[in-house]
Amino acid sequence: MTRNKFSLFGIVYRSPIIYNLLTFLKKGPAHRKRFRIIRDYIDQGGSILDVCAGDGTMRRYLMENCKYLAVDASRGFIQALRKKGLDCFYADLHQGLPLAENSYDNVIMLISLYEFRDSSLNSLLDDCKRIAAKKVIILEEVLSGDTRYESLFARRVRKYLCATEYQVTSRLFTFEEFKECLKSHGFEIIRWENPYAVGIYKKV
Numbered sequence: 001m002t003r004n005k006f007s008l009f010g011i012v013y014r015s016p017i018i019y020n021l022l023t024f025l026k027k028g029p030a031h032r033k034r035f036r037i038i039r040d041y042i043d044q045g046g047s048i049l050d051v052c053a054g055d056g057t058m059r060r061y062l063m064e065n066c067k068y069l070a071v072d073a074s075r076g077f078i079q080a081l082r083k084k085g086l087d088c089f090y091a092d093l094h095q096g097l098p099l100a101e102n103s104y105d106n107v108i109m110l111i112s113l114y115e116f117r118d119s120s121l122n123s124l125l126d127d128c129k130r131i132a133a134k135k136v137i138i139l140e141e142v143l144s145g146d147t148r149y150e151s152l153f154a155r156r157v158r159k160y161l162c163a164t165e166y167q168v169t170s171r172l173f174t175f176e177e178f179k180e181c182l183k184s185h186g187f188e189i190i191r192w193e194n195p196y197a198v199g200i201y202k203k204v
């Protein structure tokens with residue numbers, strides 16, 4: 001399928017305006033809730049690496065003088081991050097996270113782990129754990145008991161709208177699947193506030 005400027009194909013990660021508008025339409029007044037939830041667990045005095053950072057909205061929820069670095073594979077988001085004056089770099093994380101060991105106190109990732117669940121999830125989590133000096137915090141949107149399965153139609157629509165050269169089609173986790181997956185990587189689940197669950201890996 002080819003993409004042109006006016007096509008809806010892959011529109012979600014093309015520009016922050018479209019991404020934020022769609023998130024607002026989907027979540028309404030709760031569209032920023034995830035940033036407030038994860039903020040409770042971040043050591044704000046330390047350095048923060050935001051993995052799959054999108055347009056870096058998370059930065060607004062952190063202390064002004066903290067060291068913040070964003071990584072993403074959307075050229076549109078990287079451009080927006082640079083315009084905001086935020087430190088960032090482009091990387092397709094299926095190819096690994098090219099940073100030195102223990103470089104950031106807090107490594108965080110919001111609503112993005114599912115994108116890797118059928119591909120490079122294990123190596124991505126290993127990379128995050130290697131780079132974190134103190135902890136890795138993962139917040140994910142999960143399906144609960146009553147919305148256990150995302151319909152095939154919803155999944156197809158999402159696949160069409162989110163298509164990119166780096167994205168691998170995937171499914172959202174159920175809460176149980178997320179818990180199992182993170183536990184097998186040494187994380188502890190510390191919060192579940194529908195539809196978000198948070199897991200933490202603490203470095204000893």
Ligand SMILES: C[S@@+](CC[C@H](N)C(=O)[O-])C[C@H]1O[C@@H](n2cnc3c(N)ncnc32)[C@H](O)[C@@H]1O
Pocket residue numbers: 013034051052053054055057071072073074077091092093094109110111112115166167168
């Ligand atoms: C659902 S958005 C979440 C963005 C942001 N964390 C937030 O909460 O708004 C998923 C993000 O993952 C990024 N992403 C998906 N696959 C990626 C990959 N292979 N490498 C790097 N970033 C990727 C997308 O570009 C997008 O910014």
